Structures are given as structure tokens and as C-alpha cells.
Amino acid sequence: MQNNKTITQVEVPEVVVQRLPIYVRILSQLLESHIEIISSHQLGELLQITPAQIRKDLSYFGRFGKQGRGYNIQFLLDELRQILGIDRAWKACLIGLGRLGRAIINYPGFSPEGFEIVAAFDNNVAQYNSNLGTITVQSMDEIAHTVKEKNISIGIVAVPSNQAQSVIDTLVESGITGILNYAPIAPFAPKHIVMRNIDPVLSLQSMTFYMKENDEIN
Amino acid sequence: MQNNKTITQVEVPEVVVQRLPIYVRILSQLLESHIEIISSHQLGELLQITPAQIRKDLSYFGRFGKQGRGYNIQFLLDELRQILGIDRAWKACLIGLGRLGRAIINYPGFSPEGFEIVAAFDNNVAQYNSNLGTITVQSMDEIAHTVKEKNISIGIVAVPSNQAQSVIDTLVESGITGILNYAPIAPFAPKHIVMRNIDPVLSLQSMTFYMKENDEIN
DNA sequence: GGTTGTGAATACATTCACAGCA
DNA sequence: TGCTGTGAATGTATTCACAACC
Structure with missing residues (x-):
């Protein structure tokens, strides 16, 4: 017992x-x-x-x-x-089309693995409808509507850190259940949301801990 | 005892x-x-x-x-x-100047944290000496020489996966002690090398495990 | 012989709970 | 009173080691 x-x-x-x-x-x-x-x-x-x-x-x-x-x-x-659960396709949307966001949307490694970016959002009008293949860039106001309409389950966050938490909140409200966060913050989300963070600076900072001794020779 | x-x-x-x-x-x-x-x-x-x-x-x-x-x-x-060990500057080099590599070299988040990319390498001549600020792009033959000359301790790998392991081997031979690997492979390196992998696809694939049940409603 | 699958043993990580101090 | 720092207790993860089987 x-x-x-x-x-x-x-x-x-x-x-x-x-x-x-x-x-x-x-x-x-x-x-x-x-x-x-x-x-x-x-x-x-x-x-x-x-x-x-x-x-x-x-x-x-x-x-x-x-x-x-x-x-x-x-x-x-x-x-x-x-x-x-990777024996089928998953729909994702991308938020943020700065340099990072554009690198993500052009990254050829997602779709062969069944992760399809079917929508993209940015508030900078200058970025709208640039050359992104079949995807039309939408304003961030439209996240909730589009996520529901297209039945998107994953959000990829590539906005500046000061906007990241509010974007995450919006995604959660829109009914998304998975978030891949590239913003260098400690994000908050309800427990039923699956969050993964991509944060190269944190990786580097935990790396140097193990490098600093070796280096004292130099 | x-x-x-x-x-x-x-x-x-x-x-x-x-x-x-x-x-x-x-x-x-x-x-x-x-x-x-x-x-x-x-x-x-x-x-x-x-x-x-x-x-x-x-x-x-x-x-x-x-x-x-x-x-x-x-x-x-x-x-x-x-x-x-982040109370001082660390010199890094970048290998691979495709879309990903260019996004990395332009990422503004490294240098405020003391990680300075001081050299970049690519074998595609078309990419050489493009607009990358103070950095001159070098051929990958020059990795070993430049790493030693400039006393670089971190290598950032952003080459296609089929080239990644050989680039890693070169970096190790050149005396680098830390590697941040963006290539989607299971890299091999000696134990004294500190390796960190950035792999969004793996993150997504472990995410869906927790999402698939919830989604059966749809 | 070779290799899996798995309880049991060990090693590692987190949390508890409280003495000790400001 | 409020909070740290830390042994002890609990919870998790890895490794061992071997029966079962091809």
C-alpha cells in the first residue's frame, strides 16, 4: 500500500x-x-x-x-x-519575424519530421507579406483567431524578450498546448502546457564552468 | 571509508x-x-x-x-x-555561414554576456567576406591556425549535419575546449571537451509525447 | 554464444524540517 | 520573527547482474 x-x-x-x-x-x-x-x-x-x-x-x-x-x-x-506521437503531422505557428524568426521559418529540418509552420505573426508591418513561400504574415492580433481556425497546436516564440511573456499568454489562451520558446527569459505557463526553451546563452554559461579551470594554464 | x-x-x-x-x-x-x-x-x-x-x-x-x-x-x-567563469570574456569562432550561421553571428545576445565571435569559417567561397562587420570569413582549412593564433576556446558549429562531425574533430585537434553544436547529430568528442547541443527538433519531438493524449479529443 | 528485459542495488537529486543566526 | 544553510529523509535515475530465451 x-x-x-x-x-x-x-x-x-x-x-x-x-x-x-x-x-x-x-x-x-x-x-x-x-x-x-x-x-x-x-x-x-x-x-x-x-x-x-x-x-x-x-x-x-x-x-x-x-x-x-x-x-x-x-x-x-x-x-x-x-x-x-511523431508518426503524424503537427501544425505550428511562428511568432516573431526578426532575424531569428526568419531563420526558423526557413529552417529545412522541421517539415521532414512532420512539424509544419502554417502561420506566422509579427507586429512590424514592414515584415508583412515578405517572401515566405505559401505563408502570409499576419498581425499578432490575429493569433487567437488563426490558431483556432487552423487548429494549430504548437507555438514557436521568436520575439524580443520583453514581448515574450505576453505572446506566451496569448498562445495559451488561444488553446495551444506546446510552446517552443527561443526568447531568453524564464517563461511562465500553466502546468498543462508543454514548454521547451532554446537558449544558447544559458548553454554557453554552463559550459564555461567546466572550462575555466583548464584555462588557468593560459 | x-x-x-x-x-x-x-x-x-x-x-x-x-x-x-x-x-x-x-x-x-x-x-x-x-x-x-x-x-x-x-x-x-x-x-x-x-x-x-x-x-x-x-x-x-x-x-x-x-x-x-x-x-x-x-x-x-x-x-x-x-x-x-562568466566574469570575463570568452573568444568563440563560428563554423558555417548558411542561414543559421548568419543568424548566429548577427545575434545580439552573445556579446553582452561576454561571448565574442572573433572568427568565422565557411568553405563556400560565395559567402566569404560578406557584410559581417569586423569579421573576415576564412576557409575551413584555416580553423586550426586561427584558433591557436587568436587563442579561441569555444567553437560554434552551424554546418550541415554531414560535415558536423569532421568540423568537431578539427576543432578538438585545434585545442578548443568547448563546443556549441547546432547540427542535428549525436556528436562525438573526447571527455575533456564540454559539448552543448542546440536541437529544436529533438525538443519538439519530446514535446509531442505529452501532447498526443490531450489531442485525441480533436 | 549473444542479447534482451528487469528486479535489486546503487548512485544521484530534491525536499523536508529545523537549528542557528540577524 | 524571518530567513538561511544543511543533515536526514525521501524520491528519481542509472547501473548491475542474471534468468530467460534465440
């Missing part, structure tokens, strides 16, 4: 969920190289992760391997894609 | 180091708002982190607060900056 969780099995740790996309990526590459089977040991070698961790991670979701042989890559990939 | 670690005190957990830059950022903002003192409870409120965690994190490095009052923001900031 120590377990007060509901019958919904063991909760999957968040770190595990964050590793699954890494597995998906390497498995896709292997498949392209016409490799069909791989062991947890080989995978671990490629990813610098212990084989035990890979097996344990996968075991939260099912039994995908064969003893003595390893994992069938195509099968495991299909399963992982379904688990992650 | 259970402790086989060296006398070098308790190892600081990596997660703690990654939170310190977040503290630095919010403390800087508070200081700009002319706030001088803050308690762990107030900080936790702003960052959605428990006060106990903040106090524990800080306690790895010293005793920065005053009982009954809280933390002096300016003092704590100075200490944290020194701990992280």
Missing part, C-alpha cells in the same frame, strides 16, 4: 522521454545505411550511453527486442515514432 | 551548474529593477523552483545569504558570475 499512484502503470521519467528522439534519429540514420538489426551495446557505442540504460528506457514502453539478436531497426523506429 | 573521491570536496551536480545561469539572468533583471535583496522564496516564485532547491544549489559554493533577510542581489550575482 505504499503506492498512491493510480493504476496507470509506472510513470515514465521525463529524461527517458527526452532520450527517445535521440534513438529515433540514430535509428533513422542506420536504416538509411541499410542496417537492419542492432544491439543495445552497439547503439550505446554510437550514442555514448550505457546499453543497460537503452534497454531500460525501451522497457518502459514494451518489449521490442529479440534475445540473442537485438532490435529490428525498422520495427523499433515505428514503435518509437508512435510512442512519441 | 565509503568515500573514494579525492579530497576535492563534494562534486557539484551538473544539473545544479545548469541552473546557475538561470539564477544569474533573473538576478540581473531584478537588479535592473533596482531591487537589492531577495529571499529564496521570492526567487523560487519567479522561477517556479522550490526555495529549498535554490538554497541547496547555492550552498554547494558558499554561504551567500543572511538569515532573516535573504540574499543581496549584487553580491550574489558577482559570486555566481565568478563561479561560472
